[in-house]
Amino acid sequence: MDSSGFFLRSHTEVSAQPSFTFLYAPQKNMTRRLLIAGNWKMNLTLAAALELVEGLKKEAASVTDVDIAVCPPSIYVQPVAAALKGTNIGVGAQNAYFEKEGAFTGEVSMGMLTDVGCRYVILGHSERRNVLGESSEMVNVKVHAALDAGLIPIVCVGELLKEREAGTTEQVVRRQFDGSCSGLTADQMAKCVIAYEPVWAIGTGKVATPDQAEEVHAAIRKMIEKNFGQDVAEVVRIQYGGSVNDKNAKEILAKPNVDGALVGGASLKVASFMGIVRPS
Ligand code: PGA
Secondary structure (H helix, E strand, C coil), rough: CCCCCCCCHHHHHHHHHCCCCHHHHHCCCCCCCEEEEEEECCCCHHHHHHHHHHHHHHCCCCCCEEEEECCCCHHHHHHHHCCCCCCCEEECCCCECCCCCCCCCCCHHHHHHHHHCCCCCCCCCHHHHHHHCHHHHHHHHHHHHHHHHHCEEEECCCCCHHHCCCCCCCHHHHHHHHCCCCCHHHHHHCCEEEEECCHCCCCCCCCCCCHHHHHHHHHHHHHHHHHHHHHHHCCCCEEEEEEEEEEEEEHHHHHCCCEEECCCCCCCCHHHHHHHCCCC
């Protein structure tokens, strides 16, 4: 389906995992490769970004069974993509506009991102939804534009603390998912990544428990199944995001419906990011 075919390859084919993996982790779905993506947000200078990239390049060179990506601020996407060309680390943007070109002062198009070697784009991050007022309708047109441009959208959903406390988490996530992924074909949905990021866990040090994450991830997979069918639900990767670090990653990533992490603060240092890629 995708040019890289990554969601058609089984974990065993690409990583040559010994078969005992299945005995020790029978619950983990082996057809979805983990995707660990660093969301640098509005941090780092160009020099610091390139230094981080050099460190990651060295440490990640031997990783063959996990997809890795970094998402710099848009102004650094081009130099970071150039520095990572030919490596096993992909580059993503944190946002882009849905129009192809024209009089949209201050915006960057999806096509411009692919033009400079970008592969992913984070869409609907809670900071864009809640700080910048982005609606699911806006996210939806961006998801379509990203796919049209050949990018892999990382579509973020997640509830506020008051919504969790009111018991409306699933309702909120369903509304965001339905709105953001509306009108996609099954093939298009299969190309997307969903990131479940409870807003109360982002940048707070208050990580969701592995069980809390798994419960929502399983619910999201059911939503995908309902709207797009079981085959699609089986291949879509659902990342968890919100205070993931090298200490808590292993337990969360072991959950059957958690297929990776979207990492903010801990992605700004080589050791902490690589400690999530290779949790001990
Ligand atoms: P955090 O951010 O890891 O710093 O909580 C995650 C995110 O917002 O993607």
